[in-house]
Amino acid sequence: MAQTKAKDDEASQQAAPQVEALNLELAAQVREELGDERLVAMLRDMLLLRRFEEYAGRAYQRRKIKGFCHLYIGQEAVGVGSMAALTDADKIVSHYREHGHALARGMDPNAVMAELFGKATGCTGGKGGSMHLFDAEKGFLGGWGIVGGQIALAGGVAFSQKYRDEDAACLCFLGDGAVHQGIVHETLNMASLWDLPLITIVENNRYAMGTSIERVAAVTELAKKSEPYNIVGETVDGQDIFAVYDAIKRARKRAVEEGRPTWLDVLTYRYRGHSMTDPAPYRTKEEVEEEQDLRDPIARMSNWMVSEGILTEDKVGELDDEVTQISKDAMAFADESDFPDPSVLTEDVYVEWPWDIE
Numbered sequence: 001m002a003q004t005k006a007k008d009d010e011a012s013q014q015a016a017p018q019v020e021a022l023n024l025e026l027a028a029q030v031r032e033e034l035g036d037e038r039l040v041a042m043l044r045d046m047l048l049l050r051r052f053e054e055y056a057g058r059a060y061q062r063r064k065i066k067g068f069c070h071l072y073i074g075q076e077a078v079g080v081g082s083m084a085a086l087t088d089a090d091k092i093v094s095h096y097r098e099h100g101h102a103l104a105r106g107m108d109p110n111a112v113m114a115e116l117f118g119k120a121t122g123c124t125g126g127k128g129g130s131m132h133l134f135d136a137e138k139g140f141l142g143g144w145g146i147v148g149g150q151i152a153l154a155g156g157v158a159f160s161q162k163y164r165d166e167d168a169a170c171l172c173f174l175g176d177g178a179v180h181q182g183i184v185h186e187t188l189n190m191a192s193l194w195d196l197p198l199i200t201i202v203e204n205n206r207y208a209m210g211t212s213i214e215r216v217a218a219v220t221e222l223a224k225k226s227e228p229y230n231i232v233g234e235t236v237d238g239q240d241i242f243a244v245y246d247a248i249k250r251a252r253k254r255a256v257e258e259g260r261p262t263w264l265d266v267l268t269y270r271y272r273g274h275s276m277t278d279p280a281p282y283r284t285k286e287e288v289e290e291e292q293d294l295r296d297p298i299a300r301m302s303n304w305m306v307s308e309g310i311l312t313e314d315k316v317g318e319l320d321d322e323v324t325q326i327s328k329d330a331m332a333f334a335d336e337s338d339f340p341d342p343s344v345l346t347e348d349v350y351v352e353w354p355w356d357i358e
């Protein structure tokens with residue numbers, strides 16, 4: 001009997017998926033540098049991003065959020081790891097999957113959720129919605145809906161940072177689907193020629209809508225794309241928060257001290273479909289489960305932290321409860337807020353209204 005139980009235990013142990021370890025050397029190095037309190041805050045932020053979006057997803061299903069809604073779930077280590085390596089002076093230009101970047105940069109969850117609901121209390125007064133979160137004070141210069149177009153803006157921001165001799169860099173997020181857009185290559189060329197402090201992160205989640213990277217890229221090692229422009233390119237494990245932090249920190253140093261751009265191919269995975277209306281028939285359930293079971297960025301970080309004695313399982317549960325409450329409060333705040341008055345429709349536009357057509 002005892003032998004059978006031992007065998008059963010062995011079998012169940014074998015069946016239980018083993019979450020992959022982080023790069024331990026790097027984790028120890030970042031711990032030494034940032035201290036345990038910062039690491040706990042980073043884990044908390046990843047939990048916040050996930051819970052917030054789970055609530056946003058439910059709100060979308062209840063038709064509280066309309067239009068487009070692209071969730072970041074699964075990619076949290078990229079947003080939180082990169083923001084941790086920036087200073088307040090740096091600027092961020094993002095793509096349309098940017099809820100996570102906005103929260104990781106410290107934007108108010110209430111203002112973000114209210115924006116998703118299209119309410120006047122949202123960060124752009126309810127006129128931008130999910131794809132256009134913005135907070136000038138936080139240096140968060142917005143999400144962008146045209147695939148790849150944001151890199152030209154980011155290049156312009158980096159140009160102004162150089163022109164004004166600022167001690168700052170501009171971080172631009174792109175999806176893998178943007179990599180073959182002409183504007184990306186034009187901007188990389190100019191950023192290199194003009195020595196701009198531009199850091200580009202390709203959030204390579206392997207799919208552009210339903211099209212896999214293998215079907216669109218003749219060269220799938222995207223880090224190589226920077227070679228013709230004489231820009232440093234690196235491949236980064238995007239499910240390891242410390243690997244992301246370290247790569248951005250080095251890129252920032254390169255940007256500010258040498259004025260040189262960096263291009264990062266950050267390997268990550270989105271658990272949900274492209275948008276809320278995409279059931280993702282183009283990939284298998286097994287593929288998604290494997291990513292969730294083996295490489296979930298939150299599980300990888302919290303497992304390591306618990307094994308190092310930085311926090312206990314109970315403390316992880318408390319952090320989770322705290323951010324769940326913040327997300328619920330944000331939902332209530334958004335729900336109770338008013339829609340913008342139609343009279344504000346013509347405010348914040350770059351033309352006089354009614355414009356002179358003569």
Ligand SMILES: Cc1ncc(C[n+]2csc(CCOP(=O)(O)OP(=O)(O)O)c2C)c(N)n1
Pocket residue numbers: 097145146147148174175176177178205207208209274
């Ligand atoms: C210039 C342009 N072409 C097409 C679209 C339609 N579109 C929206 S998202 C998307 C796929 C983008 O995929 P990727 O950049 O890999 O980001 P992901 O959704 O995987 O995060 C496309 C083709 C667009 N918004 N802009």
